[in-house]
Amino acid sequence: MTVVTDALPTATATPAVDAAQVGALVRGARQNRGLTQAQLAERLGTSQSAVHRIEQGRQNLSLELIGRISAALDSEIISVGAPKRSHLLVEGGHQLEGRIEVNSSKNGAVALLCASLLNSGRTVLRGVARIVEVDRIVDVLRSVGVRATWAPNGRDLEIVRPATLDLANIDVDAAVRTRSIIMFFGPLLGLEPTFELPYAGGCDLGTRTVEPHMIALRRFGLDVTATAGTYRATVTPGTGDLSIVLTERGDTVTENALMAAAGRDGVTTIRNASPNYMVQDLCFYLELLGVRIEGIGTTTLRVHGRLGIDADVEYAVSEDPVEAMSLLTAGIVTSSEITVARVPIEFMEIELATLAEMGQRYTLSDEYLARNGRTRLVDVTVHPSELRAPIDKIHPMPFPGLNIDNLPFFAVIAASATGTTLIHDWVYEGRAIHLTDLTRLGADVRLMDAHRLQITGPTRWSGAEVSCPPALRPAVVILLAMLASKGTSVLRGVDIIARGYEQLTERLIELGAHIETFRD
Numbered sequence: 421m422t423v424v425t426d427a428l429p430t431a432t433a434t435p436a437v438d439a440a441q442v443g444a445l446v447r448g449a450r451q452n453r454g455l456t457q458a459q460l461a462e463r464l465g466t467s468q469s470a471v472h473r474i475e476q477g478r479q480n481l482s483l484e485l486i487g488r489i490s491a492a493l494d495s496e497i498i499s500v501g502a503p504k505r506s507h508l509l510v511e512g513g514h515q516l517e518g519r520i521e522v523n524s525s526k527n528g529a530v531a532l533l534c535a536s537l538l539n540s541g542r543t544v545l546r547g548v549a550r551i552v553e554v555d556r557i558v559d560v561l562r563s564v565g566v567r568a569t570w571a572p573n574g575r576d577l578e579i580v581r582p583a584t585l586d587l588a589n590i591d592v593d594a595a596v597r598t599r600s601i602i603m604f605f606g607p608l609l610g611l612e613p614t615f616e617l618p619y620a621g622g623c624d625l626g627t628r629t630v631e632p633h634m635i636a637l638r639r640f641g642l643d644v645t646a647t648a649g650t651y652r653a654t655v656t657p658g659t660g661d662l663s664i665v666l667t668e669r670g671d672t673v674t675e676n677a678l679m680a681a682a683g684r685d686g687v688t689t690i691r692n693a694s695p696n697y698m699v700q701d702l703c704f705y706l707e708l709l710g711v712r713i714e715g716i717g718t719t720t721l722r723v724h725g726r727l728g729i730d731a732d733v734e735y736a737v738s739e740d741p742v743e744a745m746s747l748l749t750a751g752i753v754t755s756s757e758i759t760v761a762r763v764p765i766e767f768m769e770i771e772l773a774t775l776a777e778m779g780q781r782y783t784l785s786d787e788y789l790a791r792n793g794r795t796r797l798v799d800v801t802v803h804p805s806e807l808r809a810p811i812d813k814i815h816p817m818p819f820p821g822l823n824i825d826n827l828p829f830f831a832v833i834a835a836s837a838t839g840t841t842l843i844h845d846w847v848y849e850g851r852a853i854h855l856t857d858l859t860r861l862g863a864d865v866r867l868m869d870a871h872r873l874q875i876t877g878p879t880r881w882s883g884a885e886v887s888c889p890p891a892l893r894p895a896v897v898i899l900l901a902m903l904a905s906k907g908t909s910v911l912r913g914v915d916i917i918a919r920g921y922e923q924l925t926e927r928l929i930e931l932g933a934h935i936e937t938f939r940d
């Protein structure tokens with residue numbers, strides 16, 4: 421049996437479906453239809469409290485009841501057989517208009533979900549984006565005994581760790597679909613003397629090792645052997661102060677080291693740390709747990725760890741600069757005037773400066789604070805502009821530089837600009853290659869080598885049928901190019917987009933995009 425719904429996509433599917441999973445799907449589909457629990461209850465001829473129990477996974481469900489819920493929500497909650505792939509039919513060439521808000525970030529959420537393992541008190545994460553990557557980590561947490569309960573608003577997640585984690589029961593299927601599982605090492609280090617974790621998975625971006633994590637965590641007493649799809653970990657805890665240097669300024673490796681440092685007795689200095697947005701989110705949460713951290717937002721962090729963290733805390737996940745870039749790109753490549761609200765400006769400054777260099781006109785609102793009380797936000801309005809290729813190549817750098825995950829969006833922007841742009845993705849071994857799919861829509865994109873693209877515009881975009889690249893950002897880039905392309909396009913196999921974006925097509929439709937979803 422597999423699970424499908426248009427609210428929470430098929431990628432959540434696991435062979436065994438339990439009441440909690442179905443509950444989450446029902447809640448997602450109900451919210452997608454804009455119904456309250458009481459309204460759904462009325463359609464089902466039952467009480468609001470019964471719907472609440474179903475959504476919390478506290479109700480035994482017959483197939484007959486699931487069928488009735490599916491009918492009431494006009495959404496297939498469960499189907500038998502292979503999952504059906506989703507595709508998009510895009511009628512491009514229309515301008516967009518209006519205002520759209522940026523959601524909280526995937527990368528912040530997954531770090532915070534993993535970090536909640538450090539806390540034996542109650543963690544409430546507010547405003548969590550309902551995306552597949554989050555569902556996967558929540559599934560993994562639940563499988564090891566963590567109580568993770570969504571509030572009726574479907575956005576706030578309460579997490580309570582059990583006294584002992586049931587790691588033998590870990591949901592391997594969910595774990596291997598995400599790279600973020602690697603961030604279980606940091607918190608588990610201080611909790612378990614030995615444990616096993618499945619190998620990390622994720623998008624197809626070429627070779628991407630976990631070696632920097634192993635090098636960093638070895639200093640915390642972690643010894644890992646990798647055998648047949650499993651990491652076997654043994655921990656020899658140390659005490660006292662520790663100073664470590666990361667071999668790469670990576671985001672998740674910094675987070676792993678931070679979590680390991682937070683759960684130990686002593687002060688840990690982490691050098692070559694990433695100061696990126698998700699790391700800052702994690703630091704703000706750890707501070708609420710009583711962990712003092714010096715140097716937040718810099719490349720040297722001093723972490724005053726604490727044994728036995730036990731605090732009831734609430735933290736609002738901050739806004740996603742990559743979603744902000746994606747939405748701005750939608751406006752830019754369709755020559756539209758749209759306002760993207762709640763943009764975390766500190767993490768978009770180089771992107772905006774680069775866009776200005778390319779002739780993009782935009783206006784910024786006054787700054788205001790995010791719900792976490794720390795991150796600075798602005799509303800950005802883009803105006804239709806004559807774009808030109810920048811003189812210098814566009815390349816990413818660890819923060820504060822142009823975000824690595826925002827780079828792919830510059831491919832479709834460069835293709836809309838007059839002149840030749842060199843895009844240099846030195847970071848990923850295999851992400852640039854996916855962007856050559858833009859040629860199918862009429863762009864002149866040349867792959868110079870695995871890391872460099874030469875793009876000459878302006879493109880006379882024209883609709884085409886394209887198979888969705890097996891990588892999150894390139895998939896969205898192709899979709900955005902289709903919005904710019906005159907005529908009809910089909911993007912096949914788009915489920916990957918829900919890994920990192922909540923209701924992206926629905927939200928683009930609200931801005932005036934013409935997109936229909938269809939399934940096999």
Ligand SMILES: CC(=O)N[C@H]1[C@@H](OP(=O)(O)OP(=O)(O)OC[C@H]2O[C@@H](n3ccc(=O)[nH]c3=O)[C@H](O)[C@@H]2O)O[C@H](CO)[C@@H](O)[C@@H]1O
Nearest residue numbers: 527530600627628668669670671672673698824825847848
């Ligand atoms: C869950 C999460 O937060 N994921 C983000 C995180 O993944 P994550 O932290 O897992 O990224 P990796 O550690 O895999 O690094 C990405 C790539 O960059 C290379 N690299 C990284 C740092 C460095 O100083 N030198 C270097 O060469 C790595 O070798 C790798 O090929 O950071 C990536 C890079 O910002 C982002 O694309 C991911 O969205």
Ligand SMILES: C=C(OP(=O)(O)O)C(=O)O
Nearest residue numbers: 599622623825892893920
């Ligand atoms: C590469 C990405 O993320 P992850 O680390 O989850 O694969 C991304 O968000 O583009």
